[in-house]
Amino acid sequence: MAHYELVTPVSEAQIRALRVNDTVTLQATLFGIRDATQIHMFDRGRRTRFDLNGHAVIHTAPNVRKVERSVEFPAGYAPICIGTTTSDRMERFTRPLMEQYGVRMIVGKGGLREGSLAAFQELGGVYLAIVGGTAALETTWIERIEDVDLDDLNPESLWQFRIRNFGPLLVAMDSHGGSLYREVKRDVETRRAQVLASLGVKAA
Numbered sequence: 438m439a440h441y442e443l444v445t446p447v448s449e450a451q452i453r454a455l456r457v458n459d460t461v462t463l464q465a466t467l468f469g470i471r472d473a474t475q476i477h478m479f480d481r482g483r484r485t486r487f488d489l490n491g492h493a494v495i496h497t498a499p500n501v502r503k504v505e506r507s508v509e510f511p512a513g514y515a516p517i518c519i520g521t522t523t524s525d526r527m528e529r530f531t532r533p534l535m536e537q538y539g540v541r542m543i544v545g546k547g548g549l550r551e552g553s554l555a556a557f558q559e560l561g562g563v564y565l566a567i568v569g570g571t572a573a574l575e576t577t578w579i580e581r582i583e584d585v586d587l588d589d590l591n592p593e594s595l596w597q598f599r600i601r602n603f604g605p606l607l608v609a610m611d612s613h614g615g616s617l618y619r620e621v622k623r624d625v626e627t628r629r630a631q632v633l634a635s636l637g638v639k640a641a
Contacts, residue, residue, distance in 0.1 A: 446491025490539030616637025
């Protein structure tokens with residue numbers, strides 16, 4: 438295990454250096470994205486003006502407050518609570534995010550599936566897991582909301598956050614075929630078989 442401080446955007450080489458169970462702290466820029474955002478981008482043909490190449494996206498629909506634009510609030514929004522939502526239902530968007538926009542890192546909770554793992558291997562990406570229920574802490578890692586696009590989808594707009602010391606996050610899926618979720622599943626199945634055998638029950 439190793440810890441990495443990454444300033445976004447990052448290169449493919451930086452991503453290929455990461456392995457499952459490493460930890461990462463992100464600096465500079467993070468983009469918030471969710472179901473509706475990606476449905477509009479990939480199913481309805483909308484484009485964003487943001488350059489996502491080499492960047493990280495986080496699965497979120499933040500709780501924000503509309504304010505007057507200022508140096509402190511350049512996008513006209515103040516963050517109230519910015520938490521992370523479950524990633525699984527956004528599985529089908531991993532490959533297009535990487536192929537069409539150059540996204541390198543996805544931050545979420547609960548993990549993604551084999552299709553995403555294949556995309557990470559082929560294109561050079563990782564899934565960074567965050568502990569569920571830590572929205573209050575995550576919000577402290579966000580210095581301000583710098584910009585917003587596709588804002589008619591609010592709160593599932595495409596958000597550009599300025600971040601500082603965002604993490605540590607756990608590398609749960611890497612670009613070498615490693616998946617913490619697959620390891621846990623395999624371990625659970627092995628232990629289940631052992632328990633059933635100890636009880637004299639034949640595994641199905």
